[in-house]
Amino acid sequence: MDTSGAGGFCVHSFRNFGVFRPVAMDATVPFESQDQCPVCGTELKTYATLVAERTGRQMRLGCCPSCGYAGYRDRPTREWMARFYRDEWDKGEEKEEDALTPGIPHRLSEAQQTFVRLVAEVASDRGKPLCEIGCGDGALMKAFAEEGFRTLIGVESSRHRALLARAVSGFPVLAGDFESSVVAASLRERSPIGVFASYHVLEHAYHPLAVIRAAGKLQDEGGYLALATPNFVYEPVPTTMFWLPHIHSFTPRALAVLLAVGGYEIVKDHLGYRENIMVIARKVREAQVRSYPESGGCRLAPLDPERSGFQAPLETKFLTGQAGDERRESSNQSKGPAIRGRDLTGFACQRIHDFFQTQTLQSGRRYAFS
DSSP states (O other): OOOOOSSSOOOOSSSSSSEEEEOOOOSSOOOOEEOTTTTTOOOOEEEEEETTTOOOEEEEEEEOOTTTOEESEEEEEEHHHHHHHHTTTTOOOOTHHHHOTTSHHHHHHHHHHHHHHHHHOOOOOOOSEEEEESSSSSSHHHHHHHHTOOEEEEEESSSSHHHHHHHHOOSOEESEEEEEEEEEEEETTTTTOOOEEEEOOOGGGGHHHHHHHHTTTTSSSTOEEEEEEEEETTTOHHHHHHBBBEEEEEEEHHHHHHHTTTTEEEEEEEBBBBEEEEEEEOOOOOOOOOOOOOOTBBOOOOOOOOGGOOOOOOOEEESSSSSOOOBBBOOGOOOOOBGGHHHGGHHHHHHHHHHHHHHHHHOOOBOOOO
């Protein structure tokens, strides 16, 4: 959506706002730039620029031509984001407490159940501590307990969700950033941690590598780190462009490189859900990058116009809530052309172009593009 030069799309409004809510990215929000890939250090290539019509403020989105990472090149500072997650992330969602009161089971999605099973299959020693990074409402911790893990602890940035998770799961939950010295000191008392598990949290972390390295400091060699994160190739365009909490997007290869840099080697993966990457990695002395094709074994999914939506002026781009559903698709059923790592910038631009063209046809709205 580069409107600064050769042209692009002029977005006047979004449809189907749903559970998302906007937060203005105005002059009161301090920004900083990320110009190098946080995975491999390669200079990011801008594939889209969001431009506020009234103020001209810009937010660039970039991707790495080397490893397949994508994310915001311009974003609020770490301090602003930390304050947002601590105090504002789930503001107005207190009603969750009624649905997640202790003793009432919370139904996990199929993908979440798969993630729990993957961890249980690999981590045979149920006596070692399992720590969930970004434990949310505590439902996954309860599921891990049902798999026989006896010592569980959660970490959650949101104050409200930390309180909720304690009540729902019955296990201790630390409120704060996982990488903070306070949380690290508390976890050190329980170390070595046998398993760190994190479901759709790494894409929110300001510095993903810092999360990986913080986990490594609390584990012995052979400890496990289980991660699930959206797959950039399949993640919906509105999410990668307009949902700022997802400040990072990974392909399987990018995630494998990130883990290797942090001292972990992937020993098991699951790519059966096309929008999900699930991996189990083990801390090793000399990590090797798990082999994936340049595209991470991904293929371009057909565009689904029914999954696009929102309604907000361009100035309000920070959207919060739960995005997307999961659709299962085995690797031999993937459709569309394979995307090579060196083609990722062009692929990202083409997806944006296709998305807005489809919106024009579906809604009758006219989007300017060139």
